[in-house]
Amino acid sequence: MRVAVTGASGFVGGAVCRALIDHGVRTYAYGRRPHEIPGAAYRRWDMTLGPLPDAPAVDAVVHCAGSVTDWGPAADLFTVNLVGTRNVLASFPGARFVHVSTASVYDPFRPTVMAAEDEAPVARYLNAYGAAKAAAERAVLAAARDAVVLRPHAVYGPGDTTLLPRVLSAVRGPVLPAAGDGRHKISLTSVANLVSACVLAARGDATGVFNITDAEPVVLDDALRWILAERGIRARPLYLPARLAAAVAAAAEGAHLLARSPKPPRLTRYAISHLAVERTLDITAARRVLGYTPGPTDFTGAASW
Numbered sequence: 001m002r003v004a005v006t007g008a009s010g011f012v013g014g015a016v017c018r019a020l021i022d023h024g025v026r027t028y029a030y031g032r033r034p035h036e037i038p039g040a041a042y043r044r045w046d047m048t049l050g051p052l053p054d055a056p057a058v059d060a061v062v063h064c065a066g067s068v069t070d071w072g073p074a075a076d077l078f079t080v081n082l083v084g085t086r087n088v089l090a091s092f093p094g095a096r097f098v099h100v101s102t103a104s105v106y107d108p109f110r111p112t113v114m115a116a117e118d119e120a121p122v123a124r125y126l127n128a129y130g131a132a133k134a135a136a137e138r139a140v141l142a143a144a145r146d147a148v149v150l151r152p153h154a155v156y157g158p159g160d161t162t163l164l165p166r167v168l169s170a171v172r173g174p175v176l177p178a179a180g181d182g183r184h185k186i187s188l189t190s191v192a193n194l195v196s197a198c199v200l201a202a203r204g205d206a207t208g209v210f211n212i213t214d215a216e217p218v219v220l221d222d223a224l225r226w227i228l229a230e231r232g233i234r235a236r237p238l239y240l241p242a243r244l245a246a247a248v249a250a251a252a253e254g255a256h257l258l259a260r261s262p263k264p265p266r267l268t269r270y271a272i273s274h275l276a277v278e279r280t281l282d283i284t285a286a287r288r289v290l291g292y293t294p295g296p297t298d299f300t301g302a303a304s305w
């Protein structure tokens with residue numbers, strides 16, 4: 001079997017490449033940065049510039065590339081997440097297409113309670129990230145007959161450059177500011193579980209959209225305390241009312257826009273929307289159709305990540 005992986009120089013794409021190689025799959029890896037993956041044929045490719053010249057014939061594509069930031073110009077996010085996806089589709093016509101999407105395509109304006117796949121996409125989003133990822137999903141399902149869309153939520157694990165660093169950067173002295181009350185549940189996705197789903201999807205014949213999370217949701221406060229303990233950080237979560245936190249985030253966003261700061265604000269309404277209320281996903285379909293058997297949420301060893 002021959003599989004192409006985009007975003008191979010990144011967190012998820014690199015892990016997918018290594019897993020495919022371990023399964024004896026001939027792997028073609030693509031990324032924007034200089035990189036090397038032992039056992040894979042790696043090639044630099046900026047997918048926003050157009051289809052890949054001289055693309056090899058492959059049986060499947062696992063499309064992990066994309067922007068994961070929730071802050072930035074809408075045009076940039078749509079270029080990477082939508083135009084880039086269209087260029088990947090054009091590069092490998094006829095191949096099975098596994099698209100790594102996001103749970104951010106669900107409604108950000110109300111709690112997500114064991115949401116089924118048909119509850120997204122929705123009509124409006126808090127930012128261009130959710131809108132661009134929803135548009136990319138539609139493009140994949142319209143263009144590829146043999147397509148699988150995977151929707152993870154809050155991917156974490158060794159190599160994570162987004163979730164855990166963002167949580168830890170919010171620690172202020174003895175407290176970790178958070179929104180809501182911490183008693184609600186949240187679905188998380190370990191990179192190991194997501195990689196397992198990608199490999200199953202690439203090697204199988206099922207099609208459709210599937211939520212991908214750890215075996216069961218966890219209570220937010222438990223998860224935050226576990227992360228802090230594993231990292232040896234002597235701090236505790238301090239919860240602010242969701243409306244107050246959202247107002248502070250809106251003010252921070254406004255200040256960054258006025259200052260034309262190139263860096264994202266530490267707090268955004270998007271981040272608040274994912275932490276202040278329940279965000280849980282139903283993974284029944286993935287279990288039944290893909291044969292997905294996830295492990296539980298586990299931050300053990302987070303100190304070495």
